[in-house]
Amino acid sequence: MPHPHPSRRAVLTTAAATTAALAGTIPAAAARGSSPTAADSRRIREVIRRMGLEEKVGQLFVMRIYGSSATDPDPADVAANQSEIGVANAAELIAKYHVGGIIYFAWAHNTQNPDQIADLSNGIQRAALAQATPVPMFISTDQEQGAVERIGAPATTFAGGMALGANGSPGDARTAARVIGTELAAMGVNQNYSPVSDVNINPANPVIGVRSFGADPQAVATLAAAQVKGYQSAGIASTAKHFPGHGDTGTDSHFALPIITHTLEQWQQIDAPPFRAAIAAGIDSIMTAHILVPALDDSGDPATLSHPILTGILREQLGYDGLVVTDSLGMEGVREKYGDDRVPVLALKAGADQLLNPPLLDVAYQGVLDAVKSGELTEERIEVSLTRILGLKFRNGLFADPYVTHAGVRRSVGTRSHLATADRVTDRGITLLTNDAGLLPFPRRSHRDLLVVGADPAAPSGTGGPPTAVLAKAFSELGHPAQALSTGTAPSQAVIDQAVAAAQGKDAVIVATYNVTAAAPEQIALVTALTATGVPVVQLAIRNPYDIAYLPPVAASLAGYGWTDVTLRAAARVIAGTVRPTGRLPVAVPRADDPATALYPIGYGLRY
Template sequence: METHPRRTVLAAALGAAAAAAVAGPAEADGGRRRSFVKRRLRAMSLEEKVGQLFTTYAYGQTADTTAAADVAANQAAHGVDNATALIATYHLGGIIYFAWSNNVANPDQITALSNGLQDAALEGCGTPLFIATDQEHGLVTRIGPPATQLPGAMALGATHDPEAARAAAVLSGTELRAMGLNQNFAPDADVNVNPANPVIGVRSFGSDPEHVAAMVAAQVEGYQARGDLASTVKHFPGHGDTADDSHAELPRIEHTYEEWRAIDAPPFAAAIDAGVDVVMTAHLQFPALDASLRPATLSEPVLTGLLREELGYDGLVVTDSLQMDGVREGYGDDRVPVLALQAGADVLLMPMDIDLAYNAVLAAVAEGELTERRIDASVTRILDLKYRLGLFEDPYADPDLVGQVVGTAANLEAAQALSDRTTTLVVNDGTLPTPTDGGFVLVTGWGETTTNVVAAEFGARGWSAERVVTGLAPTAAQIAAAAAAADGKGLVVVCTNGIADNPAQADLVDALAATGVPLVALGVRNPYDIAYVADSVHAYLATYSYAADGLESAVRAITGALAPQGRLPVDIPHADDPEAVLFPFGHGLEY
């Protein structure tokens, strides 16, 4: 491993203070941990403690970037040049990675960035950082290839096997930690009972509360199996029955308290029983839980009354991004952080203006609106978790090992094997598996990359594939072109994505069906599309994702190289009668 003298000295100093983490009975270590945290807390200034409450982003592939574009973006967002200056100025408790903030080019770069950020933190207030991302997999994936890409939540839900969910989390968590991350904002614990949900959908394990609870608990245990990565369940008190996106507006859930207990609460209760380290809040109104209609993130009855007192959770609470309109609606950016802390949150994620938010919390303490004792309670939880993750002993990743852990052949093989278990055959009139070894196939419908991957998979299996991309909302001309291209083909495969919001896709399917060529539809996101085309297609498979592994599994199922194993993790209602179930939870055909 490369030698870093500064890191060696800093880590040694912290490690000496935290040496009790290495050995000894759990009870004794608990006492030593509490003693260590108290000493650290007493040594911190109020400014340092308030800084620990914030996790935010910084642009750049290195902590001390001098790249002009990154410097300009950091100046615009935060008034500093780079992450090193941001950490030094605000004593940050955490950094979150995104592709759009230019943090995740490749595993070696990510590892070096993580280590550079920890250097900056230790040289500043001396407290290691949470380094986080949203690596849910599937629809929400922040770190792409060559890191291993795994099935997302609903795809794993289709296995109906918590051990599959656990295995995926162990693999993902191991790769994240190898790149220096120590917190993953996953899994999603929402129960997706609303097919029109615009923000959750396939991010959920399904529509049955007990099923979701079992899968969530398994993933929490998988992510936290090594004790060096914090799992975060989201979005409390439950975001599964909304028709609005909290990124853009403030959704409202009309469940009664009894419905919340029966539908929304079980996965969070299961995660707490599994020892989850962190719970993330939701920016939504839930009148039955808080009649004031404050967003849950700012609601003391929700975060303290329900989460802490009723469910007995004593771990860390992080807000969802404070840049989302769902929490900013009706509140100033200076008020949101203070109200979130008063409600019971510990970590304030991505405030709109870090300088405004940081100073607003300091001012609230100075004016008596928040007590320093209240700040200490959250910082104690933060320091305690950082201790338990081993960050005070050694927060760094080994750059010499990352290539031996991330995206290995064994991991990629394991990911494909998991994906093969998720493909769900919902409709089949006997057309599948295709009886011929190769032939002429038209691949059409949504997605430039998606249709390209599907066509390539057919080509790799000896088929001659023509591709006609029609997009999310196909025009009459595009539909006519696709139908014309079906002439002379032995098979048509159409990829659909969100027919309910884009009904022209159903028109495309109908036009393709009218050609008389055997027609197979792939629902490459939410599985509900079949409700709109059930009378038109010869076969329908749900992949729950347009990730390459899932598309490969679907093509192998179509061509008979793979027997479909997945079963629906949701009820699919009739398109014209949402109360009537067309295909029930657990449905899945085989051959």
């Protein structure tokens, strides 16, 4: 059932010159962002004519690879690649499987620092352009910001989707995407799997949550369209996800197959608007969801494998003819019903173009080859998707010059201007929910001795440390000396006692809470014990904004929607009073004892 409050991308090498000659030499600036021309179509057909079937099929796959170098990764990464993929490095991956794209992950050691990322990207492109049919690569990542962020500092980081929803400004959303896109492009990343376009109307959603702009379909649509324009104005491909809408589920599709029970009318009203808006904004690619939506297809197949959804609705009804990329084929939500050899075949039959990160590439690749050889898939069908893939590579200038430089990294990545923009945009999303004791803002020219306690979830590499430490440092730099004490998401009684003792003599305690629920009462016990000391308590929700519904009354409560440095510093500025709170809830906060009733509605937010 839907929740009752449906509140939201140098030097051109010899290999590259060969590619440009094959494609027809065109200036990179003219190629990016332009519509396909008749000349482009002829060049695409010529590239395809030179390909064998194995190359055509390989271009459809986007694959992970371990290591920070395309040809010389660390021994441990070589071992991981050989174990999982049967190759030693990215260059071997491209030579063996002819893949059309590689996806970067921090855990795969792809994203250690901007110069390294640029070098890896260049190495991948050199390997791709050294093949018999030289075709530049899509290099992608999930740089949503906030909860899902593959590249951290010194690159510029913004708060995530829900914080932008609380900010509410399409201009700020577009600016954030343009900055992120500009920095990705400087590092050689030319396809970003963002923005998340799911309408998160279920507070219990375990996989979307703060990745979404919010629970109001039209607000999500407006911000999604703004980010599409921002990313693509920076010369990279943007990806709206997860079609047909992953916002109302209590199941994580990484581990199981969720069912969305929306009627067709509810889907049209709640889930469809952001994707319609993204298409109208000229979105380059749309990512599928591994979810069941019986009202759209009652076959029992997930949307990724559904012809009625990907072709009937997305292509025919919504009129979308851009790239369709699957969500990761290693997720259990798409593997429950069919084998890993069948999943990519069925995704192509449904209408997908790019096959993302299969668990066993040899099985998936051979599965598609076998389907073509048996006649289940035609070579013409493969070429339809290949034409879309090559067309976007042409339009985004990759055939003209796919390379980046360290000088370009220095000009674009983590600049003072970009960092200042991120601070301003993030400031405007911090939401003040309660201030009953009038504690905030802290008086000017009068310091407060503070204790910062709470949860310390893992943050991206390159951050300043655990959230409590980042908050304490931020307060101290603002003139309010602060001690940090990490109590975790499930503090023991001994840890609670330690926090209570540390609070003695402080002017206020800042508690960072993280996804508080009645089923896990330890954080509730911590806040309860701290309020009993008589020291004013300020509670800051550093992920979902629903925590306040489960907690005892505190002096003040805020929603930050994230726990990366940029958000924590913004929250400190608001609490200290150097920035006024302007954020408004982009989702409703339901009562803990009556989830059908809003404790705080969409649009709520205090000022001072």
